[in-house]
Amino acid sequence: MSPAMDSVSWVYFSVTFLAMVTCVLGMAGNSMVIWLLSFRVQRSPFCVYVLNLAVADFLFLLSMASMLSLETGPLLVASTSARIYEGMKRIKYFAYTAGLSLLTAISTQRCLSVLFPIWYKCHQPQHLSTVVCGALWALALLMNFLASFFCVQFWHPNQNQCFWVDMVFTSLILGIFMPIMILSSTILLIRVRKNTLLRRRRPRRLFVVILASVFVFLTCSLPLGIYWFLLYWVGLPQDVLLLYICLSRFSSSLSSSANPVIYFLVGSQKSHRLQESLDAMLGRALRDEPEPDGRETPSVCTNDEA
Template identity: 25%
Template sequence: MELYEVPKKINKINLMLATFFFITFLFGIVTNSLFLWVLGFKMKRAINTIWFFHLILSNVIFIFLLPFVGVYILMDSHWIFGTLMCKLINTLISLSMFASVFLLTIISIDRYLLIAHPMWSWCHRTTKCASIICVVIWILALGLSAPYLAFRETHLDEQNKTICCNNYAFSNDWVDPNTQLLRIKVHWLMFAFRLLSGFLLPFIIITFCYLTIAIKMKMKSLTRSKKPFKVIITAIISFFLCWAPYHVYYSLGIYKDQYPELINAFKSLSSFLSCINSCFTPILYLFIGENFKQIFRRSIRSFFESAFNENLDSMDQAHKDKLEISVHSSVKDQM
């Protein structure tokens, strides 16, 4: 059996995508590491900083894996890192995805409770509780990613390329119709489960929470600034745009022999948006929450503090004021 030879002429799309991965890796490591440093060591420990620290940590895990994916693409889907790395890297990618999605969902729920149930939030919203929730999220994300350790493996295709892919039948027979049917059934089950737990339910929860927040803030006149509404709209749209193509690509994997061009298109799109989500989205939030002209006038610490805490702190203060007024009113009525 002849060994697979790396093509002398690299596909332009693969070259562009791999180049984007390597640039994202370099840029993302610097920016996200800076985020982690400021959130972990330079800012006061608070609930909001805990959420964002773990969210950016999930992004860092994904960014560290980009060079492996970039080499895989440059090699025209020829895997050179072995079976163990095939399992481990894809498990970590899934871990990053689930952790990121769940943390975004928890952040939206936290802000919803802060607006809709301020008294309850005042009594139960603690840094210890937030830390415990983050630990539970990581454990849950790891549990949902564990199937990759079992299903993911390497095998030789017709061109003698080593492919890193899911083997849902636990069989080395890639031709038998019954085995192929079993793979398709398990693939559908995995797709439905991942779509429900990793996209549909979180998207419904995030949309409900942020729309409710927007309605209540407008009705109660909790803020005169349009910045919180911009953040809300950006959060909903960016979540949908970044993750919907990935799940479409995952579902199309069932028909990889029938729609190769469509699959490659969604593969490129989902890969591009995943990089955007993990590397550039935090910066987008910063620029939405800050006036561009003021960015150069602030120190790094105050810049990060303002971006992460401005909107939430203004909500906190508004609710504290309203809560104090309602408490004094209740006491006055009872006297």
């Protein structure tokens, strides 16, 4: 084995180990968010989005950790392990698509609430968040089913069919969801910044959570999507492609693990950060009400439709 391959292998196993640790910590954090939003924090429409996003992140991290374990373990050559690996890859793709669409829906709905506050408060459908989440899960499941149907035949990919399926997914994910997320987040950032300067009031914690989550996703999870839908069809040197794959996996694992940290950091009070319960911090982070400087807010996730 050449020294170059030795260095590439060392980097691959090192980054894979970091990705595995990140996946385990991220699953623990998202599990905590799921449990708190299910039993400890009062549910609101926005909390429904966050709950579904935490489920998508947990599934993504679980499938990523399973794939990394199979790749670095001795059992991948077995046919059963190959089938499990292919199944985990499908689940990872499904969770990635669901997480992207949910984050796009979150930023878009917050943008509409800022641009059209009267309509948002008075004319918003009562169960809009639940319906949107269900529709996005169904869309992600349909896309994953089509990919499995066209691309997997007896666990061997058909290159011609996969090419056209991936091109459709490229147009949908990178051509529709991504621009909507970027546009709505940019508008939200401008309006929040403008209101902060004019009223000299800190921005709502909820807006900070959304903007931070979108920023982390764009910087950490987008490279994996670029690899899936673009670089797969570009002829790159094997060493370069391997390094990009492992780095994009680590960054995407970091992105799915970062949201619980964002919630708890944004929702904590500086005066007694180490003394508060997790449900208090989470409820405060998802509170959709203005917070004057120097005043503590109760840790309840209020109803956005009130």
